[in-house]
Structures are given as structure tokens and as C-alpha cells.
Amino acid sequence: MSSFMGIELGIRALRAFQIGLETTGHNVANVNTPGYTRRRVRFANTPEFALSPQLRLGTGVMAQSIQRLRDMMLEQRVNTNAGDLARWSALSESLSAIEGLFNEPGEQGINAKLNALFNAFEELATRPDSLAARQQVLQAARSLTETLRTLHRNLTTLESQIQSQAVGTIEQANQLAQQLARLNEQIRAAHSSGAEAGDLLDQRDRLIGQLSELIGARAHYNNDGSVMLFVDGHTLVQDGAAFPLPTTIDLANRALDSTPTDIRIQSGQLRGLMDSLAQLQSYRADLNTFASTLITQVNAIHSTGYGLDGNTGYLFFSGTDASNIDLHPDVSDPMRIAASAVAGAPGNNGIALALANLRNAPQASLGGQSLTQFYRALVGRLGNDAQVSRNRAETQQLTVEHLHHLRESVSGVSLDEEAANLVRFQRSYQAAAKMVSTFDSLLQDLLQFVAPR
Numbered sequence: 001m002s003s004f005m006g007i008e009l010g011i012r013a014l015r016a017f018q019i020g021l022e023t024t025g026h027n028v029a030n031v032n033t034p035g036y037t038r039r040r041v042r043f044a045n046t047p048e049f050a051l052s053p054q055l056r057l058g059t060g061v062m063a064q065s066i067q068r069l070r071d072m073m074l075e076q077r078v079n080t081n082a083g084d085l086a087r088w089s090a091l092s093e094s095l096s097a098i099e100g101l102f103n104e105p106g107e108q109g110i111n112a113k114l115n116a117l118f119n120a121f122e123e124l125a126t127r128p129d130s131l132a133a134r135q136q137v138l139q140a141a142r143s144l145t146e147t148l149r150t151l152h153r154n155l156t157t158l159e160s161q162i163q164s165q166a167v168g169t170i171e172q173a174n175q176l177a178q179q180l181a182r183l184n185e186q187i188r189a190a191h192s193s194g195a196e197a198g199d200l201l202d203q204r205d206r207l208i209g210q211l212s213e214l215i216g217a218r219a220h221y222n223n224d225g226s227v228m229l230f231v232d233g234h235t236l237v238q239d240g241a242a243f244p245l246p247t248t249i250d251l252a253n254r255a256l257d258s259t260p261t262d263i264r265i266q267s268g269q270l271r272g273l274m275d276s277l278a279q280l281q282s283y284r285a286d287l288n289t290f291a292s293t294l295i296t297q298v299n300a301i302h303s304t305g306y307g308l309d310g311n312t313g314y315l316f317f318s319g320t321d322a323s324n325i326d327l328h329p330d331v332s333d334p335m336r337i338a339a340s341a342v343a344g345a346p347g348n349n350g351i352a353l354a355l356a357n358l359r360n361a362p363q364a365s366l367g368g369q370s371l372t373q374f375y376r377a378l379v380g381r382l383g384n385d386a387q388v389s390r391n392r393a394e395t396q397q398l399t400v401e402h403l404h405h406l407r408e409s410v411s412g413v414s415l416d417e418e419a420a421n422l423v424r425f426q427r428s429y430q431a432a433a434k435m436v437s438t439f440d441s442l443l444q445d446l447l448q449f450v451a452p453r
Helices: 005-029 072-102 110-126 131-193 198-215 268-302 350-359 371-411 415-450
Strands: 039-045 049-052 055-057 061-068 218-221 227-231 234-238
Touching: 005 039, 005 061, 005 415, 061 198, 072 131, 072 198, 072 218, 072 268, 072 371, 110 131, 110 350, 110 371, 131 198, 131 227, 131 234, 131 268, 198 218, 198 227, 198 268, 268 350, 268 371, 350 371
Parallel strands: none
Antiparallel strands: 039 061, 049 055, 218 227, 227 234
8 A cells, every 4th residue: 555545535535625616616607597507516435445355445535427407307397388388478479469459348449330330320210311420321331441451451460470470480490409409419429428518418408498488399318418309290300410390381280281291289389379370360250251241231231222312222331351341432422321211202211220220130141140249259259268378378387487496496506505515615625635734744754754864
């Protein structure tokens, strides 16, 4: 056994505790770094020295490895729930925007404008020969048609914006997948050389989290630190290669068009945007049905009546749906608005009453509902869908926050704990230094004894 063994033992301890101090300092320095995983040094005793078969002497300590404190099962739960949160948040945001476009209830909404038109028809029925009452009908009808066209145009614009956002989400996911593929290569290289790849693994986990939020990607972790990433049955990342997602959306199936099998999107922001597009198209289709029925029914009644000019056959509305509904050129002159059901009887109010009664008349094209009932049901469905999505988003937010707290308890940096570790390693380092100093003094005494000057 070497006479310097005690000094070597102390030096090993100094090196180990220095690594402990540096690791603790690294943790403290990254306390505010998003996605950082705290590190912990794993110490192990060095191999014993056999003085004899019955006597074995310890040789000290070494820093065996630096461990990332990460619970991968918890990590997958966080990513899965974060994907669901992103889905409901995207849907809630879009439905709130659609609610704002409908502007209900409000004086500028379609419901108020529709009631104003029927009120004008009722007023015309009380004064069927009044030119002023006809002007009021034209004004109410013009306001309603403008509001319908504006709402349809705004819905179409919003649809285009959401569509662009969905394509942008796919493109962003493809870019992140390429970054993850490059990280896979770096992590595997570091793993094969025995290097510590903690920072690379943190970057990997951040990318996986982002992809989970964007497209609901699922990760499979390999033993070498690399990952495989899947979206439905599509392999997005494998080893050092990324296989991009197509940008063509099959909205009916909530999928991306791909050969041979479409890629279904189950969660993430992209699924929320897909749901938003489907909901928006449904609302717009109902709005068109409402406007088309209004055009058809009003024209059917109005064309049978007589204006103050004594003529009949005039149409009231032009267009086919909410996109192009307008006042027909036939009624550009208020005299042509029909109120009478009898020729040569300007005081008759049969047509005006029939038009006013459309307010509550059941319509086969609206499933037996009246115009007012159908539109209110549309607004009610939108409001209910928006509220459900908000509730789901809020509930999911609480779940994700709880999981984040659990993850922080495992992987987050606690300054109190790190401060205690700093003191512990500092005292251990000082003790090891004192031990080296003591062995050095003993060795000097020994040399002085065996080889005096």
C-alpha cells in the first residue's frame, strides 16, 4: 500500500465534492430556465484495497454520474393533458370570436334587425296606404340584409384565418420535428461516447412538449436517449429523420390527407382549429338556410300582392342566401311595396299581415321552426358550444397546472434545497481538504523521522 494513499483518498473526495458544488451551482443558475431539469450527483465508493484476505481497506469516493431528475411517466401525462388543453383553448378562442361576430344579444344583431322588419310589416298593416310606413319597411329590410351579408363575409374571413392558422401549425410542427431529429443524432452521439447530455435531453423534452401541444404527438423513448414520435399511425420522427405531415386537411374526419391512410388528429391545437372550422361552417350553413328561407317566403307572399301603383308580381328580396341577400330592384320605389291582397284596394292590408305573420309561422325548410325560432336556436347553440369549450378549457387548465406542480416537485429547482446542498458540499470539501492537509503533515513527520536532516 502506498504511503500516499491517504492523500489520494482525500483528492478523490475533493474532486467528487467539487463536482457536487458545480452541479448545485448549475441548478441554481438555471432556476428560471424554462424546461430545465435539475441535476443530482450520484456518489459511489471506489473499489476497496485488499491488505489481506481478511482485511480490506476503503479507498474513498467518486462522482459516479450526474442524474437528471425526470419522471417520464409523469412527463407523458403532462404532454397528453397539455395537448388536450391546447385543443379546447383553440376551440374556445375561435368560438368566442364567432360569438363576437354574431353580436347577440344586441341592437346591431340579426335578431333585433329581424324583429324590426316584422314590426315594420305590422306597422304597414295598420296603415296599408302609407308611403312613410313603406319607407320604414325598406329601411328595416336594408339594415337586415346588410347585417346578414356582413356577418357572412366576416365568418368567411374568419374561416380563412383559422385555415391559415391550421396550416401554419402543421408547418411549425414539421420544423420542430426536424429539430428533434437533429437532436436525436446529437444525443445518441453523446450517449455512445459516455458524455453527459442533460442539456440536450432538456431541449428534447421541450420540443416534445411543444409538438404535443401543437398536434397531439406521442413519444416513445429509446434507451440511448433518442425518441420516436408518432401522430396517429404516422411516424413523425425516427432516429435522425423527420417525416413531415401533409398540409391538406380532411375536415370531415379531422385528419390530414395522406397516402395510404389519412392521419387523424386527436388532440393539440391543430385538432382545436379543425373543430373550430367545422363548427364555423355549420353555423354559416344554418345562417344561409335562414336567409334563403327568408328570401323565399317573403318573395312568395309579396309577389302576390299589390303596390300603391296597382301592379303585382314584385319581388322583395334578391339573392340566394346570406352571402348575397339584398333588396330586389322591384322595390326600389316604395310605391311598389305590396300591402294589399286585392287589386285596386290600397286600404287592404292582407299581404302586410301575411308578411308580419311570418315572424311566428312554422317553416318546413327550418324543421318546423319559425324564422325567429330558428335563428334564436342557432345563436343558442353557438352560445352553448362556446360555454362548453370554455368550461372544458378551464377544467383542463386546472389539470395541467396540477401536473406541472407535480413535475416541479420532481424536476424543478428548489433554491432552499440547493442552498442546503451548497453548504453540505462546501463543508464536505473543507473536511476533505483538512484530511489531505493532515495526511500531508503526517507524511512530512514520517519523512523527517526516517530521514532526519
